[in-house]
Amino acid sequence: MDDELFAVPLYAGARGIFYRQDLFEAAGLGEPATLDELADTVIALGEANPEDTPGFSGMYLAAVDVHGCGSLMFAGGGAWAEETGDSWQEKLTDPATHAALERIERLFAEGTAYAQDSASAQTSFENYFNDGSVGLLIGTGNIGVKIDQALWDEDKVGVMPIPSDTAGEVGQTFAGGSNISLAANAQNPELAREALKILFSEDFQKLIGANGWTPGNTRYADSVDGAFSEISGMVIENSKLTPNTPQWGAVNSNNYVHDFWAALAGGMSIDDATQQYGADIENTLNS
Template sequence: MKELSRRGLLGLGGALGAAALLSACGEASGSASSDSLSTPAKLRVWFMKDSVSDKAQAWLKQEFENKFQGSTLTIEQQEWDGIVPKLQTALASPESTPDIIELGNTQAPTFCAVGALADLSGMKEELGGANLTKSLVELGSFENKMYAAPFYAGSRIVFYRKDMFQKLGLAIPKTIDELTAVATKIQTGNPEKNAHFSGMFLPGISSQSAFAWVFSNGGRLAVQKDGKWEGGLSSPESQKAIAQLQQLWTTGSTTGTITDSTIGSQPYTAFNTGEAGMFFGFNFHLKKIKKELLDAGKVGYFNFPSPKGDAVGNPFAGGSNVAISNNSKARGLAKEALKLIFSKPFQEFFATEGGWVPGNLNYAAALGQDELSKVTIEAVRNSVGTPAAKNWALVESAKVVDDFFVAMGALKDPVGLAKTADAKMTEILNSK
């Protein structure tokens, strides 16, 4: 007995690492779900952090529960970090799957392709049809069937300190080179003599911000040639963008070496403490800016510039899709809830509460006519997404692109590392 327990203990230690790995992946199954509307169900909805305002959440819950007496709808808020592995395991079993899920648009192609989501093609017209954001419909479709509907979109704009620009006699930059020059002048000027001052707050870890440089120069993260994907960071266009970025990180920004993803996702913090002259953020970050700065009229915003100054630049197309898990036991009711999500009140909440451009563009007018909304809509219109490749989510979770831009922020070799990253992307994107 004694000996057995000792052996058991040793076995436990050794096998735990392996066992823990697998305990999370349950048996896959895709059948036995109900499309009926009469059986009450407890719907579970996964929304991502900062996506859906409290008001909109409360509205959805109440509307749904009023309409379907006996059923409930619970919203569980999820963190972006690590969501892909979480979805992979949760969606795979009818016991653990949420019924409705929000998917980052960059992750949507992967989940559409592997059969994790219910086919929504039949209700596409009802959800908005031709008014649905086209790029998001593309990312949410596989083999001409729509599995994930456009939820909302958003793109970054540049926020700046008007008073600092004025003091140093600077104008709003029209080209990317001018942006670097302006950032450099603010940084050397350091009007408030702040010890941690950076001309522009642009952390290396925020690769999605850096995409604007790549896309505006005509570069792409990966391109499809004759049915095969190829990493695109080594292309002359991307390399030009990286040279511009590293120039900025050398003279106009001290924040390239920031590697903490939490700090990266809150670019307004440094701006609020007077430690940055500019930051690259979303329109709804305006609400996070210190009131004193706003009230004193010190905050302005402009679109990301283009290389030649003849147009608006091309920032990354942020946004989400919304889908129903194929393993959901209440797909019928989930579809009803999805209809509520695409109804006018809920869609308008995106614009009025969150500052996102709603998935159904018919309701985008709710964003308003002010300067901020105009700049935002312009940014979204010119935005470019990540490749609509089935395996893109795997590139993301392998952190190929993130690691690359962190290295660029630390001013490491752009040519060699781009080659390595491209090879890795090519391998992942073309694997079955």
């Protein structure tokens, strides 16, 4: 912050796409190169339902998965807010964000049966993928280790970055995780420094990758378990964060982000939702 280093990333959850490439092939669909192609492909896959699975959806997308929805918004050029001078201005009503939200609105309506899925079900959303109920997930690298090994062994799973509006360019997505630093008032600063050396050693960073998370030192990004390792580095390096201010915690505490996605999934118009929650977010960030 302000060109000063206060902490360093320990690990990150890079978001990408897991998809059933066998179902794509059976439906005559290729890997989408843009976000519009992604939406078209997901909807077409749901309509094709290659295995005649009851209740099949092209993808899993739920309002309660705020970071999955947010990643699609970021990838399409949208944003929650931007800092201008000493104040924050909401960007939900910005034309670029509006365009990204139109695509998400279409996916809620036509691409998934899970727009209003429960929070408890979303915590195990890979189950929908494993039992063949959906053909595509947006998830962090650790989801790969939760996908049935048989699907991997049978070469039925593909992995790709979330695309952007432009073919050949990776979309910006949300990357969460944890940062770590040395406390100014640490009782044992030398011991703390040694602990940091261990945490950022090659062995420990690769252990993080083996559990499906992207190591904070992206030099070891290829240690992420499975096929996700092929994209984790580029996804993290092209990621985007929520507004960098302590007041974003207040935005989350007020449930504005969750309620915004729930409103869209429930049928509120984009104009009404962005005006209402854009104002709420802006007022909170500037309070």
